[in-house]
Amino acid sequence: DGGITQSPKYLFRKEGQNVTLSCEQNLNHDAMYWYRQDPGQGLRLIYYSQIVNDFQKGDIAEGYSVSREKKESFPLTVTSAQKNPTAFYLCASTAGGEAYNEQFFGPGTRLTVL
Amino acid sequence: GQNIDQPTEMTATEGAIVQINCTYQTSGFNGLFWYQQHAGEAPTFLSYNVLDGLEEKGRFSSFLSRSKGYSYLLLKELQMKDSASYLCAVIDSNYQLIWGAGTKLIIKP
Numbered sequence: 001d002g003g004i005t006q007s008p009k010y011l012f013r014k015e016g017q018n019v020t021l022s023c024e025q026n027l028n029h030d031a032m033y034w035y036r037q038d039p040g041q042g043l044r045l046i047y048y049s050q051i052v053n054d055f056q057k058g059d060i061a062e063g064y065s066v067s068r069e070k071k072e073s074f075p076l077t078v079t080s081a082q083k084n085p086t087a088f089y090l091c092a093s094t095a096g097g098e099a100y101n102e103q104f105f106g107p108g109t110r111l112t113v114l
Numbered sequence: 115g116q117n118i119d120q121p122t123e124m125t126a127t128e129g130a131i132v133q134i135n136c137t138y139q140t141s142g143f144n145g146l147f148w149y150q151q152h153a154g155e156a157p158t159f160l161s162y163n164v165l166d167g168l169e170e171k172g173r174f175s176s177f178l179s180r181s182k183g184y185s186y187l188l189l190k191e192l193q194m195k196d197s198a199s200y201l202c203a204v205i206d207s208n209y210q211l212i213w214g215a216g217t218k219l220i221i222k223p
Contacts, residue, residue, distance in 0.1 A: 004156075042118065042201070042213030043157075090156065099209040100145050100164070105156035 002027045004106035006091050011111045013085075021076045021109045023091035029104070031097040032074035036060060037088040037108075046089075049074055050097035078111065085113045116140045118214035120202050125220045126192055134187045134200050134217045142207020148176050148187045149201040151216065157201055160187070189219075197221045 004025040013019045025032065031050045035043040045058030049068040063082025068074055074093075078085045089109045094101035117139045126132040138146070145164040149157035161169055163178035163185060175188040187200055199216040206212055 040122070040215055042203075042215045044213075045211070088154075099205040099211050100162065102147075102159045102162070103149075103157075103211075105158070107156050108154070110154075 004091060004093055004104055006089075006106035006109050009107065009109060011109055013111070013113050015113055016080045018077055018079050019085075019111065021078065021089055021091075021111070023074045023076065023106055025072055025074075025091075025093045025104075025106075027093055027095075027104060028071070029093035029095050030071070031094045031101075032068070033092040033094075033103070034058075034064070034066065034074070034076045035090045035092065037090055043090065046076065085111060087111060116206060116212050118202055118204060118212055120200075120214045120217045122215070123218045123220065125222060126189075128192055128194060128221055128223050130192050131188065131190050132192060132219065134189070134219065136185045136187070136202035136214060138183050138185075138202070138204045138212075138214075140183075140204050140206040140212055143180055143183075144205040144207065144209060146176075146178055146185050146205070147201075147203040147211075148185075149203065150198050151201055152198045160200075192221050194221050194223070 007022045033048040034046040047066040049055035065077045091106040092103040119137045148160040151157040161176035168177045173190045178185045199218045201216045202214040
């Protein structure tokens with residue numbers, strides 16, 4: 001079955017530690033995205049990538065980093081520079097990079113920084 | 115600034131009809147999405163509107179009025195499994211996707 005996987009579903013880290021969230025897709029989609037979801041707010045775009053070895057900052061990229069070495073993988077690192085990292089993180093992909101393409105989402109990772 | 119407004123929470127009864135509104139003020143408009151998100155899960159696509167009018171898809175319909183900056187999602191014959199958050203998202207003039215905070219729909223028996 002094609003889809004997007006994110007692991008782990010729940011992640012706990014101590015303040016000051018970097019943590020990497022995994023996102024893998026087998027949909028053969030070109031574009032991938034990372035969003036952050038906080039209670040009472042819309043999804044906010046962290047980073048996106050429309051092609052391998054290329055990515056762009058979204059609205060809230062500070063304190064985050066990504067890589068896109070393979071088409072199917074788009075890991076997100078939450079660094080110690082991110083002031084308020086506790087949130088629900090969603091990875092998504094689209095067949096093309098155009099905004100009107102349906103986004104397919106992974107199940108999300110809930111990160112809690114203690 | 116860009117803004118998308120949706121009611122925070124709505125309650126409806128099983129078997130009834132509910133309309134979830136979304137109003138937007140964005141720099142341009144190139145389409146509007148509705149997604150469904152069950153608690154703690156991934157959003158899933160419901161509909162996409164780019165022209166004015168009503169799009170019907172089974173129990174769910176989505177309406178768009180570009181002149182009024184307004185859309186609604188209509189859910190008929192409500193079932194308990196429809197309890198979820200419903201997210202409205204607009205594509206602006208820069209082809210960026212702007213997300214609303216979502217409407218939490220509670221279905222009561």
